[in-house]
Amino acid sequence: MPVDMRVASPEDAASPSRAPLLLAPLQLAPLLLAWYDGHARALPWRTPPGDATPPDPYRVWLSEIMLQQTTVAAVAPYFARFTARWPTVAALAAADEGELMAAWAGLGYYARARNLIACARAVVDGHGGRFPDTETALRALPGLGAYTAAAVAAIAFGRRAVVVDANVERVTTRLFACPVPLPAARPRIRALADTITPGERAGDFAQAMMDLGASICTTRKPRCLLCPLATLCHARATGDPEAFPVKCMKKPRPHRRGIAYWLAAEDAVLLVRRPDKGLLGGMRALPGGDWGAIAEPAPPADADWRPIGTVEHVFTHFSLSLDVMAAALPMRPFADRPGAQWWPIETIDEAGLPTLYARAAMLGRATHPEGLPA
């Protein structure tokens, strides 16, 4: 049987009918940290165990931004390329914005890339090139919300901060068998996480919670037999730990259809730059209309347009069937202009196209390998 962690809280005193708040024993953090000392994942942005070198706030920050809603496997190669190309926050602040956006292409959530450079410049211009070392000051930087500010404060600067991400939410709601459904449970989860966060090694504690959530306390089929906290876990005691966290129903994802145009001429293809705000904001793209709009988009030039395939793509809040139309002209009907440029087809992979358009471009390149009429 698990140790009984229930104690009365001030909140319960105010509303006796409510279920008692659960508090973990103080032994939880030492138990988890001991497990972490032997089982921490080796990740590119972590200092090796036993290495006394203080963490580089720039690398901690960069990794945390990249890891927002993004898996470790997806982030790793991007982190390697970014740190090789821009080794310091000063270097990143001086980066060409277009090059940075292109380097981010494929990772998704492109507002992160725009905020990344804005944050680097704020650190250089407003903080003398050094990241602020308090949670409050970090929270004021572009792209740093409650989670990231707490994570950087704890991991990079050793501050005690309550770090709550999806892993911590899962682990915590299971430890306490929290019955309140998300997202309404967030304030309570944070309060619960606060009670188990230690004063020392808060950064290691946060990373330990996330490693535990990633490798043992997983969304589906948690490996409770390997969990160092199993004896403290109320969800495990219920026999169905997967039932936590409790979640509300989601809306169905609508489907949209759209058109993109592959216009080839003189070994090049016409690319446009999307508006800074909104979907794929600031990224290069193939010409085409706004999907879901009533009117069909006009082709970028008069030509013999032919359908060359359809790209199926799934975004967060809708799925898309993108019909790709292609045409080739013997000469460019117009030169580069603001918001549009001719890009060599041979190096289209270096254009920094987001995944949707990279797939459309694969269809186009197969149709017009040299940009000449077939």
Added chain:
DNA sequence: CATCCGTGGTA
């Protein structure tokens, strides 16, 4: 509080 914002892996 709800909505918008990418992508690829997993069962």
Added chain:
DNA sequence: TTACCAAGGAT
């Protein structure tokens, strides 16, 4: 295969 979801933030 479909559905879910991952080191969230901005508005």
